[in-house]
Amino acid sequence: MLKDITLGQYFPGNSLAHKLDPRTKILLTVLYIVTLFCARSFVSYGIVALLLATGVKVSGVAPKALVRGLKPILFIICFTAALNLLYTPGEVLASFWIFKITKEGIFTAFFMVLRITMLIMGTFLLTYTTSPIALTDGLETLLGPLKKAKVPVHELAMIMSIALRFIPTLIEETDKIMSAQKARGADFESGSLMQRAKALVPILVPLFISAFRRADELAVAMECRCYHGDAGRTKLHVLRYQARDYLVLAAYGIVLAAVLTLAHFGL
Amino acid sequence: MTDIIKTENLTFAYPPDEGKEPVLALQGIDLSITQGSFTVVLGHNGSGKSTLAKHMNAVLLPGGGTVWVDGLDTANEELLIEIRRRVGMVFQNPDNQIVANVVEEDVAFGPENLGIPTPEIQARVSAALKAVGMEEFTLHAPHHLSGGQKQRIAIAGVIAMEPACIVLDESTAMLDPLGRREVLDTVKKLNREKNITIILITHHMDEAAMADRVVVMDGGRVVMDGTPQEILVQVEKLQAIGLAAPHTVELLHGLRQDGFDVPLDALGIQECADVITASFKS
Numbered sequence: 001m002l003k004d005i006t007l008g009q010y011f012p013g014n015s016l017a018h019k020l021d022p023r024t025k026i027l028l029t030v031l032y033i034v035t036l037f038c039a040r041s042f043v044s045y046g047i048v049a050l051l052l053a054t055g056v057k058v059s060g061v062a063p064k065a066l067v068r069g070l071k072p073i074l075f076i077i078c079f080t081a082a083l084n085l086l087y088t089p090g091e092v093l094a095s096f097w098i099f100k101i102t103k104e105g106i107f108t109a110f111f112m113v114l115r116i117t118m119l120i121m122g123t124f125l126l127t128y129t130t131s132p133i134a135l136t137d138g139l140e141t142l143l144g145p146l147k148k149a150k151v152p153v154h155e156l157a158m159i160m161s162i163a164l165r166f167i168p169t170l171i172e173e174t175d176k177i178m179s180a181q182k183a184r185g186a187d188f189e190s191g192s193l194m195q196r197a198k199a200l201v202p203i204l205v206p207l208f209i210s211a212f213r214r215a216d217e218l219a220v221a222m223e224c225r226c227y228h229g230d231a232g233r234t235k236l237h238v239l240r241y242q243a244r245d246y247l248v249l250a251a252y253g254i255v256l257a258a259v260l261t262l263a264h265f266g267l
Numbered sequence: 268m269t270d271i272i273k274t275e276n277l278t279f280a281y282p283p284d285e286g287k288e289p290v291l292a293l294q295g296i297d298l299s300i301t302q303g304s305f306t307v308v309l310g311h312n313g314s315g316k317s318t319l320a321k322h323m324n325a326v327l328l329p330g331g332g333t334v335w336v337d338g339l340d341t342a343n344e345e346l347l348i349e350i351r352r353r354v355g356m357v358f359q360n361p362d363n364q365i366v367a368n369v370v371e372e373d374v375a376f377g378p379e380n381l382g383i384p385t386p387e388i389q390a391r392v393s394a395a396l397k398a399v400g401m402e403e404f405t406l407h408a409p410h411h412l413s414g415g416q417k418q419r420i421a422i423a424g425v426i427a428m429e430p431a432c433i434v435l436d437e438s439t440a441m442l443d444p445l446g447r448r449e450v451l452d453t454v455k456k457l458n459r460e461k462n463i464t465i466i467l468i469t470h471h472m473d474e475a476a477m478a479d480r481v482v483v484m485d486g487g488r489v490v491m492d493g494t495p496q497e498i499l500v501q502v503e504k505l506q507a508i509g510l511a512a513p514h515t516v517e518l519l520h521g522l523r524q525d526g527f528d529v530p531l532d533a534l535g536i537q538e539c540a541d542v543i544t545a546s547f548k549s
Contacts, residue, residue, distance in 0.1 A: 133368050165368050168410040214363045220326055221364035224356040225377040225424060226348050232382040236375035236389065 022138025415446025
């Protein structure tokens with residue numbers, strides 16, 4: 001059951017979206033989110049949707065995979081939609097008990113759902129087309145200037161990549177511990193919520209102990225391989241912007257300018 | 268021949284539990300390892316063999332006495348990086364020594380830390396992966412590999428730092444027989460072709476048979492030291508410190524006790540079969 005967990009799922013590929021520098025993609029995602037939050041009308045939402053569709057098309061990621069990624073936040077989407085639908089003041093269209101549905105409410109709810117959905121899909125597009133290593137590399141270089149302000153950028157990137165490295169190992173371990181506890185008669189599938197939560201304790205304790213032991217051994221192994229932080233470190237792959245990165249960023253700049261102008265005129 | 272590692276009257280004690288006297292894990296070790304040799308260190312659990320291994324690249328520092336790596340005193344903290352780039356270490360659990368998500372990135376971890384220029388790292392990574400026979404897995408994720416393959420990646424990560432010596436601290440203990448074979452064949456090849464000194468810490472007697480030299484430890488001391496042919500035939504002495512002689516030697520030992528005239532030092536299976544048939548024929 002635990003094998004289903006997808007975290008930062010990466011689909012290897014050879015599309016333009018895969019080939020772009022991770023820094024370009026991170027910047028694009030940030031700009032995309034900004035655009036999304038500036039959009040206020042059907043026209044500008046249409047432009048952003050078109051943008052997303054282009055991104056999906058270019059990346060070659062199956063739209064199905066993007067929709068599947070929405071499942072875990074379906075509740076949040078519905079909840080936000082309901083709240084916006086029921087609690088926006090304005091021209092009342094229908095009312096029952098204490099609830100009033102307004103015209104503005106319908107619009108806000110619709111745009112809100114659209115915004116969250118496109119936000120999630122856009123960020124998924126980033127993680128689907130960028131390997132975790134490229135992602136941490138990109139973040140580390142992008143945030144590099146913060147090192148001058150004593151922000152431990154390299155250390156954070158290292159923590160992130162080690163965490164990603166150990167997720168499959170720890171999932172495998174959890175599976176093993178669960179099987180071992182089941183063999184000793186533990187029951188994880190029945191009982192009240194409280195009982196089930198309590199049943200997890202015998203999994204978490206050994207898992208934590210083993211995680212700490214692993215961390216300790218890994219630290220020694222890293223030291224043995226001369227790890228001494230960021231100072232004087234070189235890289236196997238050095239990130240370099242290509243012409244395509246500049247082109248894509250420039251193209252995106254135009255779109256952002258268009259949406260901002262539209263928003264300025266209330267569209 | 269120069270010594271890559273030399274210890275003189277090396278003692279070490281782990282911090283004791285509260286209210287207890289410290290027990291010396293190493294009680295005065297004098298050992299010289301020749302550059303390019305293949306040494307197996309044998310001993311049962313708690314004999315101090317792993318503690319000794321950890322002194323060979325300054326993971327542990329001597330409580331008393333001195334350890335030199337290529338003439339560098341391990342107690343000198345300024346030499347730490349220089350010492351560790353000369354002596355690489357491969358540990359027991361393959362999962363807990365792989366740092367990166369992709370095989371090539373993991374192999375590159377050591378050279379990256381040493382500040383090797385990018386083009387040379389790339390050359391070293393492909394050479395190291397080739398040396399351990401894992402070049403087709405360059406872009407794989409380590410968690411999809413078998414235990415033996417992971418250990419070979421760990422060895423490649425060490426080779427990429429171009430060390431003079433590799434210490435394998437029970438690196439075969441968690442592997443299945445096939446994985447063990449892979450790892451042993453790899454280190455044998457590295458020793459032969461690249462003249463890298465190998466120190467293999469183990470409790471598998473059959474692994475000792477392939478070494479140039481066997482060092483047996485017990486209670487924090489070196490109790491036996493010599494060629495496999497000299498050490499592994501001393502069945503009673505090995506049994507006394509909780510080690511079993513290789514199956515071949517045990518068989519020959521049993522035959523001798525039953526009055527057959529066979530030599531004891533036929534360590535390999537084929538050799539052993541040959542001397543037994545020869546003895547039966549005569």
